[in-house]
Amino acid sequence: MIKKIVLIGGLIVIVLGVIFGLPLYNLHYSKIDGSEDQIIYIPTGSSLADVAAIIDETGVIEESTFLDYAGKLDFTDEKVEPGKYQITGGMKVKELVYALKNGNQEIKDTRITFSFCRDVYEMAGEVAPAIEADSAEIADYIMSSETISKYGFKEETICAMFLPDTYEVGEWDMSAEEFVQFMADQFKEFWSNEGEGRGNKLKELNLSQSQVSTLASILEAEQGLVTDEWPKIAGLYLNRVKDGWKLQSDPTAKFCWGDSLKGVQRLLDEHMKKDCPYNTYIYPGLPPGPIRIPSKKAIDAVLNAEKHNYYYMCAAPNNTGLHNFAETYSQHMANARLWWKYADERGY
Known part of the structure; x- marks a missing residue:
């Protein structure tokens, strides 16, 4: 009789252990499915249910199971933190919940x-x-x-x-x-005026930051192949700006046409006549703003422009991407005739 009571008592203990102990064991030791690391994104404003749905899509743990664990570990809507998170393959479910709850595995790269x-x-x-x-x-x-x-x-x-x-x-x-x-x-x-001293150089040019960026954008559009020419071209444009000349830059005229001249290599006289505030064949000085977002290198080329007496430039007839520069209009026209001949022969 005593043995029977002890046996029954033992069974009761085992059953109670399974009923109460297994969930506790699972809570602390159960692992997610999958051994591969995964990246998930928790958008701003997500609820706990949203997080559970995102987790479910990864296949590492079902939505309902995640919510059950979250509830036991005090992970609530108010504690959801948006961000980019890494789910480590084979991690414990408890670790996953705490990682999302406390931001432990948020990737800040x-x-x-x-x-x-x-x-x-x-x-x-x-x-x-x-x-x-x-x-x-x-x-x-x-x-x-x-x-x-x-x-x-x-x-x-x-x-x-x-x-x-x-x-x-x-x-x-x-x-x-x-x-x-x-x-x-x-x-x-x-x-800032630290390091490169751009602030002082800006004052020397008597231009605003936006004006320098505008000129840099023209510079970059004008010469996209040989950046070593940038300081020389910048000096040419600055000479024209200083003397109140029209820049007569092809990229500004092309800008006025939008995408309709996309792919056109040789602009014609008719292209230069479109009335647009950005067209430097019509209006002197700098356009209202950049014709593209200029690079830091192009901006620095303007700030460190060469000082010379060039007012004209024309593509060199040698397919190098370089230009011939001139101080006078007659010199420029001689250079231009060489380019026109070269271009005509190649059907540009």
């Missing part, structure tokens, strides 16, 4: 890169895949009157604040506003 962009909209398209804000949000925020006014630009010049490069921004969950502020800080640092 986000970098943004953009270059050779025609405008803010194209730049936003390159940046958006790297951060949470989408391209429309970024472009709309930049081009809003409030943002333009906040940073002291005009609609035509706001693109000058965005300097092409690769930047480490850390967290993935960056909003459009945070991105713009980040770029404003980079712009301020670039133009």
Whole structure:
């Protein structure tokens, strides 16, 4: 009889152990499915249910199971932190919940890169895949009157604040506003008078930051092959600006036509006559703003322009991408005739 009681008692203990002990064991020792590391993105404003659905899509743990564990570990809607997270293959479910709850495995290696962009909209398209804000949000925020006014630009010049490069921004969950502020800080640092002394050089040229960027954009569009020519071309344009001449830059005339002249290598007289404030064949001085987002190198080429007496340039007839420079119109016309002959022979 006593043995029977002991046996029954033992069975009761085992059953109670299974009932109460197994869930506790699972809570602390159960592992997710899969051995491969995975990356997940938790958008801003996500609820716990949203997180569970995102986790479910990875296949490492079912939505309902994750919510059950989250409830036991005090992971609530209020504690959801947006970001880019790594799920380590074979990690414990408890570790996964705590990682998301406390941000332990948030990856802060986000970098943004953009270059050779025609405008803010194209730049936003390159940046958006790297951060949470989408391209429309970024472009709309930049081009809003409030943002333009906040940073002291005009609609035509706001693109000058965005300097092409690769930047480490850390967290993935960056909003459009945070991105713009980040770029404003980079712009301020670039133009500070420390290091390269750009502030002093700017004063020497008697131009604004936006005007330098505008000239740099023309420079970059004019000579896209041999950047070593940039300082010389910049000096030529600055000579014309100083003396009140028209820049007569082909890229500015082409800019006025939008995409309709895309791929056209040789502009004709009719292309130079389109009335547009950016057309430097019609209007003297610099256009209202950049015709593309210029690189830091092009900006520095303007700030470090060569001092010379050149006022004219023409493509050299040798397919090198270089130019022949001239001080006088007669010299320039001699160079131009050589180019026209060269171009005609090749059907340009």
